Amino acid sequence: ISPLIAGIVLLLIAGIDLTLHNGSFKNSSENPADKYVVNDELKNLLKIKPPNDLFRVSMRAPGVMAMQRNQGLVDSIMLYEGYNQLLLKRRNPPTGLAQQTLDLLNMRYEIQVDTVRGGAGFAQRPTHFPRAWMTYDAIVTDSAQVHGIMYKSSIDFKKTAILEERPKMQLSKAEPSAVNHQIKCLEYNNNSLKYSVTTSEPGVFVLSELYYPAWQAYLDGKPVRTMHAYHALRALDMPAGTHTVEMRYESQTFKTGAMITAFTLSLALMGMVIEFGLDRKKIRNYSEKN
Numbered sequence: 001i002s003p004l005i006a007g008i009v010l011l012l013i014a015g016i017d018l019t020l021h022n023g024s025f026k027n028s029s030e031n032p033a034d035k036y037v038v039n040d041e042l043k044n045l046l047k048i049k050p051p052n053d054l055f056r057v058s059m060r061a062p063g064v065m066a067m068q069r070n071q072g073l074v075d076s077i078m079l080y081e082g083y084n085q086l087l088l089k090r091r092n093p094p095t096g097l098a099q100q101t102l103d104l105l106n107m108r109y110e111i112q113v114d115t116v117r118g119g120a121g122f123a124q125r126p127t128h129f130p131r132a133w134m135t136y137d138a139i140v141t142d143s144a145q146v147h148g149i150m151y152k153s154s155i156d157f158k159k160t161a162i163l164e165e166r167p168k169m170q171l172s173k174a175e176p177s178a179v180n181h182q183i184k185c186l187e188y189n190n191n192s193l194k195y196s197v198t199t200s201e202p203g204v205f206v207l208s209e210l211y212y213p214a215w216q217a218y219l220d221g222k223p224v225r226t227m228h229a230y231h232a233l234r235a236l237d238m239p240a241g242t243h244t245v246e247m248r249y250e251s252q253t254f255k256t257g258a259m260i261t262a263f264t265l266s267l268a269l270m271g272m273v274i275e276f277g278l279d280r281k282k283i284r285n286y287s288e289k290n
Contacts, residue, residue, distance in 0.1 A: 003271040036074045046077045050188035054131040055108035056080050064120045066111055093230040096151040103129050106208040134181050135161040136203040137173040146231045161204045164228040168237045169202035191249040198242040205238040214251035
């Protein structure tokens with residue numbers, strides 16, 4: 001068959017496939033504007049305000065779900081729970097206490113249930129960690145042992161980083177409060193982050209962001225490695241001084257797929273042009289003969 005007919009057939013098959021497998025997900029009679037409603041006071045409380053005010057929110061408790069699964073996407077609320085088509089294998093720091101996990105995940109608000117009155121509401125968590133912090137001590141282990149080490153609740157995770165790669169610099173093991181340092185988020189976007197970090201001595205810069213290979217780190221514009229921190233988070237070696245840290249989502253797999261798609265599309269278009277040219281030539285020859 002001609003490339004044009006083949007293309008039409010493939011488009012029809014794709015349309016039918018998407019409708020059969022995803023039609024029910026979008027086939028709702030409810031208006032999203034009516035369904036995804038949060039009062040303005042609560043929204044202003046829970047909404048992130050990048051780059052200066054970043055935090056996460058837990059909206060579920062046993063028997064309670066305070067918002068719709070996709071509410072965070074609608075109102076810029078960085079929810080811990082939601083609708084997930086894909087779950088990473090490493091998505092939670094494996095601590096011995098649930099509250100320690102929430103601390104590491106920068107969880108500022110969580111749902112608390114009043115068992116006496118039977119109600120539930122958002123409560124602020126004063127122990128939550130910031131989105132980024134410095135440590136000057138580290139325990140280095142491999143991925144097989146990190147669970148066991150982190151279950152030791154005596155470890156002060158704000159002082160000691162749990163890493164799966166050895167830092168390139170000697171750490172003083174000092175308390176972070178005893179070291180002159182400052183962290184400021186400059187930019188926070190879906191595909192890029194930028195921080196300014198000043199520290200009087202070398203340490204480990206930790207981000208409460210899930211580790212993922214496609215996120216590439218740059219220190220003062222030069223590529224640097226990203227270490228596994230607390231099993232699920234990211235960390236960088238940070239020399240003394242003032243530095244700019246950038247993280248960019250740069251997926252080589254996506255680039256390869258885009259190149260294959262572009263090449264295939266080019267071939268298809270070329271085939272259609274050649275086929276169209278041949279058809280016109282046949283028509284012209286037929287006209288000349290008759």
